[in-house]
Amino acid sequence: xxxxxxxxxxxxxxxxxxxxxxxxxxxxxxxxxxxxxxxxxxxxxxxxxxxxxxxxxxxxxxxxxxxxxxxxxxxxxxxxxxxxxxxxxxxxxxxxxxxxxxxxxxxxxxxxxxxxxxxxxxxxxxxxxxxxxxxxxxxxxxxxxxxxxxxxxxxxxxxxxxxxxxxxxxxxxxxxxxxxxxxxxxxxxxxxxxxxxxxxxxxxxxx
Numbered sequence: 299x300x301x302x303x304x305x306x307x308x309x310x311x312x313x314x315x316x317x318x319x320x321x322x323x324x325x326x327x328x329x330x331x332x333x334x335x336x337x338x339x340x341x342x343x344x345x346x347x348x349x350x351x352x353x354x355x356x357x358x359x360x361x362x363x364x365x366x367x368x369x370x371x372x373x374x375x376x377x378x379x380x381x382x383x384x385x386x387x388x389x390x391x392x393x394x395x396x397x398x399x400x401x402x403x404x405x406x407x408x409x410x411x412x413x414x415x416x417x418x419x420x421x422x423x424x425x426x427x428x429x430x431x432x433x434x435x436x437x438x439x440x441x442x443x444x445x446x447x448x449x450x451x452x453x454x455x456x457x458x459x460x461x462x463x464x465x466x467x468x469x470x471x472x473x474x475x476x477x478x479x480x481x482x483x484x485x486x487x488x489x490x491x492x493x494x495x496x497x498x499x500x501x502x503x504x505x
Contacts, residue, residue: 308347312456314340315486320347324365327355331364343455350448350496352455445499446471453493460485466493475501 310320311330318338319329330342334357344353356367404425406414417424449470457463462481469477478501482490494501 309344309353310347310492311342311344312340312488312492313338313342315456315489316340317488317492318342323353324368327357327364327368328361330355331357331361345452345455345492347496348448349444350452350455441499442473445497445501449493449497449500452496456489457482457485457493460489470497470500473501 307323308321309323309326311318311326311333313330313333318333319326326344330344334342342357344355345351346353355364357364411421414421414424450467453463453467453470457466461484466478466481469475469481478497479494482493485493
């Protein structure tokens with residue numbers, strides 16, 4: 299089960315090959331619950347719009363019950379990001395600024411630690427700078443990779459048995475938008491539209 303995130307998270311729900319709703323999590327949950335209560339017979343799936351990871355929601359009870367469970371599940375994430383990580387705030391000394399970071403284990407070789415500890419500000423500051431630099435320099439490649447992975451994840455889940463699946467995945471990773479569109483053109487309209495939405499960044503890399 300994927301942990302429910304907050305704020306800018308958007309998602310899309312399907313009943314079989316038909317899209318039910320797209321938008322923020324509460325809106326999608328509300329509309330999906332309505333469809334279920336109205337007798338939707340197809341299997342319902344909800345996908346994160348950024349990663350295409352499935353989102354599990356407990357639809358038992360009333361609309362109010364469903365939304366209340368979503369709100370409750372989000373509260374720990376708002377406070378800590380994860381119940382299994384320890385905030386640096388818990389151990390900061392008097393006068394130490396509140397950085398909003400979390401402590402996690404990092405495993406490196408001795409020579410790596412030696413170099414990090416010799417940098418201005420020590421290992422933590424050096425690691426943060428390295429991560430920020432890598433994020434900035436690789437942002438384009440990361441966005442393409444994430445788009446490819448999201449589109450492939452959705453396509454595998456929803457269109458793995460449809461004609462053109464293998465060919466469309468090859469076109470996706472080759473960034474061939476024309477062939478991608480051709481091979482998914484016979485799919486149900488909502489599936490092909492959402493696959494194109496997820497694959498947009500990956501397919502634009504040739505532009």
